[in-house]
Amino acid sequence: MENNSYPYDELLVNKDVDSDYCCPLCTLLLSVNLQCREGHVFCVSCWNKQLENKKECVMCRCEVKSIACLSKNRFLEKEIRKLNIYCPNRFLKDKDCNDCLIEDENGCKSIITIDQIDSHLKSCLYNYVNCSNPGCGEEHRANTVGEHEKVCKYQIVSCLLCNDNNIQRKDLKYHYDCICSKTKTHCKCCSTLIERGQLPQHMAEECGNVLIPCRYKDGGCDKYIPRCELSKHLIEEDNHHKYILNIIEQHKSRMDQLASSINSMKLNFENQNRYSGKWIISNWSEKLQQFPAKKFLPLSFNLSPMKPFSIRLYPNGTNAMWGNITISLVKEFIIESKIKFSFEIENVDLSKSEEQVKVDTFKCLNDSWSLQFFGTYDSNNGFIRDNSITINFTIIVEKCYENCFITE
Ligand SMILES: [Zn+2]
Ligand SMILES: [Zn+2]
Ligand SMILES: [Zn+2]
Ligand SMILES: [Zn+2]
Ligand SMILES: [Zn+2]
Ligand SMILES: [Zn+2]
Ligand SMILES: [Zn+2]
Structure with a gap:
């Protein structure tokens, strides 16, 4: 057809x-x-x-x-x-x-x-075609559509002030009036003519008519004053010296808090590598009977989850020749460590307590070092009380060789 x-x-x-x-x-x-x-x-x-x-x-x-x-x-x-x-x-x-x-x-x-x-x-140049601007939809003759498109309210245009280049012509006035950061507008407080984009900074830092809190608000002055009258207010209000003292006090207590939290951090750090304890052994006279030379009483503890230790107390020494109290420290983890440790047999008169200190390197698993006590320890000289002996001990891991490499 x-x-x-x-x-x-x-x-x-x-x-x-x-x-x-x-x-x-x-x-x-x-x-x-x-x-x-x-x-x-x-x-x-x-x-x-x-x-x-x-x-x-x-x-x-x-x-x-x-x-x-x-x-x-x-x-x-x-x-x-x-x-x-x-x-x-x-x-x-x-x-x-x-x-x-x-x-x-x-x-x-x-x-x-x-x-x-x-x-x-x-x-034919007189055919009807659609305007190419999105949203317009108007039909014009082919030979005049170009002219229309140049004035079409849907044409995409640029703001000459702020260079925003994606505005439809119909929105341009609204852009100038309400959005453009470069158009000038009056500050609501002081009426100064100012670029819209500068307004927040003007309000926050410059405008003399904006109400701001007194500089000594934290010290107790609860007045709000126009920015331009702040210096006058600071001179005229009599209580300011009191408010200033309040602020100084606040700063002081904040410093104290800071210092104490620094201290507790330090302490925490040291505690990670330090352990002290008190070991009370009752029925001492029976223990002397039950534990001949080479037999020991054990005590286990963890300096930290990865650092188990044990202490061995030999009431009659580590061999038959020497019958004196001997205390050993056993390192029950693998990592080689330099350890300072002390054992003390407590006396009723603390100034007479007997302490021994040793620093040594503990190498492999279960490596141990001993300290020997050569005195006489009984109830007459204050070391044994109610048939109990008290051992105080402190362990400090001074160096821990987490990684140890050996070439032979
Ligand atoms: Zn016919
Ligand atoms: Zn017909
Ligand atoms: Zn034609
Ligand atoms: Zn159009
Ligand atoms: Zn603009
Ligand atoms: Zn202003
Ligand atoms: Zn004030």
């Missing part, structure tokens, strides 16, 4: 057309014609109407089974396509009124034949 969507009858330059060029039924121009085998010519829509009604030609009644059985009158078609018409773009686009074309003084002035219409419209 050929393109028949243009109102050719309306577009004709010379409306006075030979009646042979018109459909005998509807009198419209036969821009597309169909004929029966006897040569009776009607337009497509009149044939369609007729065949819905009866499968025959309305003139000669010959049978027409369907529209496909009809043929074209090529000669007639050729003649009609030579007729002069106005370009459809000569008229205003009016979708509500297809039958009444209104001439547009800015429209296309070309006169063409029906045959030329498709090729002409491909390049």
Whole structure:
């Protein structure tokens, strides 16, 4: 089916057309014609109407089974396509009124034949096209759409002040009035004209009319004063020396807190490598009987989760020759460590307690060092009380060789 969507009858330059060029039924121009085998010519829509009604030609009644059985009158078609018409773009686009074309003084002035219409419209400068600005949707003739796009309210434009280059023309005024950081605006407090972007800083640091808290707020002055009157207020308000003292006190106590937290940090650090304890052993006279030389009383403790130790107390020494009290420290972890340790047998009179100190390197697992006490320890000289002996001990890991590498 050929393109028949243009109102050719309306577009004709010379409306006075030979009646042979018109459909005998509807009198419209036969821009597309169909004929029966006897040569009776009607337009497509009149044939369609007729065949819905009866499968025959309305003139000669010959049978027409369907529209496909009809043929074209090529000669007639050729003649009609030579007729002069106005370009459809000569008229205003009016979708509500297809039958009444209104001439547009800015429209296309070309006169063409029906045959030329498709090729002409491909390049006619008066075709309607859409504005390319997103959101606009307006239609303009191809030769004027450029002008429209330049003033279109949906065109993307730049703010000349702040260089924001993604503003639609319609939003530009709002941008200047309410958003642009470079437009000047009055400070609400002092009415100074100032760039909008500078306003927060102006309020926070400069504006003399902004109410600010007194400098000695933390010391107890709860007054709010316009910034420009602060120095006057500081002179006039009598209690300020009191407020200043309050602030000094606050600072002092903060310093004390700081110092004490530093101390406790130090202590914590030392405690990680230090252990002291008191070991009270009751029924001492029985222990002397039960633990002959080489037999010991054990005590286990952890200096830290990774540093287990034990102490062995030999009431009658580590061999039969020497019957004196001997105390050993056993390092029950692998890492080689330099350890300072002390054992003290406590006396009722603490100044008479007997202490021994040793610093040594403990190498492998269960490595141990001993300290021997050669005195006499009994209830007469204050070392044994209620048949109990008390051992005080301190272990300090001075160096811990977490990684030890040996090349032989
Ligand atoms: Zn017709
Ligand atoms: Zn016929
Ligand atoms: Zn045209
Ligand atoms: Zn537009
Ligand atoms: Zn701007
Ligand atoms: Zn201001
Ligand atoms: Zn004040």
